[in-house]
Amino acid sequence: MNALGKHLLLELKDCNKEVLNDIGFLRRSLMAAASEAGATVLGESFHQFNPQGVSGVVIIAESHLLIHTWPEHGYAAADIFTCGNSVQPEKAAQILIGKLGTKNHSIVEIQRGILDIGE
Amino acid sequence: MNALGKHLLLELKDCNKEVLNDIGFLRRSLMAAASEAGATVLGESFHQFNPQGVSGVVIIAESHLLIHTWPEHGYAAADIFTCGNSVQPEKAAQILIGKLGTKNHSIVEIQRGILDIGE
Numbered sequence: 001m002n003a004l005g006k007h008l009l010l011e012l013k014d015c016n017k018e019v020l021n022d023i024g025f026l027r028r029s030l031m032a033a034a035s036e037a038g039a040t041v042l043g044e045s046f047h048q049f050n051p052q053g054v055s056g057v058v059i060i061a062e063s064h065l066l067i068h069t070w071p072e073h074g075y076a077a078a079d080i081f082t083c084g085n086s087v088q089p090e091k092a093a094q095i096l097i098g099k100l101g102t103k104n105h106s107i108v109e110i111q112r113g114i115l116d117i118g119e
Numbered sequence: 120m121n122a123l124g125k126h127l128l129l130e131l132k133d134c135n136k137e138v139l140n141d142i143g144f145l146r147r148s149l150m151a152a153a154s155e156a157g158a159t160v161l162g163e164s165f166h167q168f169n170p171q172g173v174s175g176v177v178i179i180a181e182s183h184l185l186i187h188t189w190p191e192h193g194y195a196a197a198d199i200f201t202c203g204n205s206v207q208p209e210k211a212a213q214i215l216i217g218k219l220g221t222k223n224h225s226i227v228e229i230q231r232g233i234l235d236i237g238e
Contacts, residue, residue, distance in 0.1 A: 004189060005196060009126070009229065045162035045178050055183065057176045059164050063187055064176065068200070070123060070232065077124060077231040079198070081187070110128065110227070112196040113189065 004113030005063055008089050010078040011108075016101035020071040023048045023056070029099040030058045030065050037092035039065075039082070062087045067096075076100060081112070123232030124182055127208050129197040130227075135220035139190040142167045142175070148218040149177045149184050156211035158184075158201070181206045186215075195219060200231070 019025050027046050034041050039060040046056035057066040063081040070076070078096055082089045097105050138144050146165050153160050158179040165175035176185040182200040189195070197215055201208045216224050 004192070004194070005187065007128070007196075009231070011231065011233075013234070042166045042174075043164035045164045045176065047161045047178050049180075055161075055178050057164065057178060057183065057185070059166050059174050059176060061168075063174065064185065066176070066183065066185070068124065068182055068202075073123070073232070073234055073236065075123070075232055075234060077126075077200075081196075083187075108229070112128070112130065113192070113194055114130075115132070115192050115194060117192065 003111035004115065005081055005083040006089055007110045007112050008080040008093055009108045009110065010080070010093055010096065011106045012076040012078060012097065012100055012102045013074065013105065014103035015074050015076055017071045017074050019100055020069040020074065020076055021052050021054065023054045026054050026056055026067060026069065029096060030056060030067060033092035033095040034058050034060050034065055036095055037089060038087045065092060122230035123234065124200055124202040125208055126229045126231050127199040127212055128227040128229065129199070129212055129215065130225045131195040131197060131216065131219055131221045132193065132224065133222035134193050134195055136190045136193050138219055139188040139193065139195055140171050140173065142173045145173050145175055145186060145188065148215060149175060149186060152211035152214040153177050153179050153184055155214055156208060157206045184211060
């Protein structure tokens, strides 16, 4: 009984506050994480908030990468959801952690789509 | 010590298989769920897979709504991530469950961004 998807929920604390408010940097970071993890990018949507904060998502053939940032708290919530065995979500997570200068992080892994296939 | 965001992870099983492959229907459903929950839509990205399946995300001022579907299994993974008290994520969840004809669902709620603010 396998899961269809693997969902990593990243709590990224004590990050570089400047990059958390830089929509261009965050977009490039998610794209780099997707690419280096072996994912195929299909679409994206990023938004800059006023006075601060960014939300952004990259839809990949294997599901998505997503981030919401709170620069005032040095915090970002990021999700990496993948299906199949061709991508390395943990690699994408490490790239994001590095690019954001995260000093304190935790990752929760949740299996999505645990189905009784073949019943 | 409050969380910045509330993240609902919806496991939607035994859904109407036809609507799970209808990108227009799914887009309208996520938009309706966002709207009726009181959210403000800022952006979106939807993709139709071949031979089947849809991935889609709606970025809202209060975070995001997102879905990945596997019509062949009658299954969808949906996420509703909100911050602030102005939106009702549970209402969005119920709308999605209804529109997809889901006969078997579970919802996991995860607090995101539990920070020691003010330390």
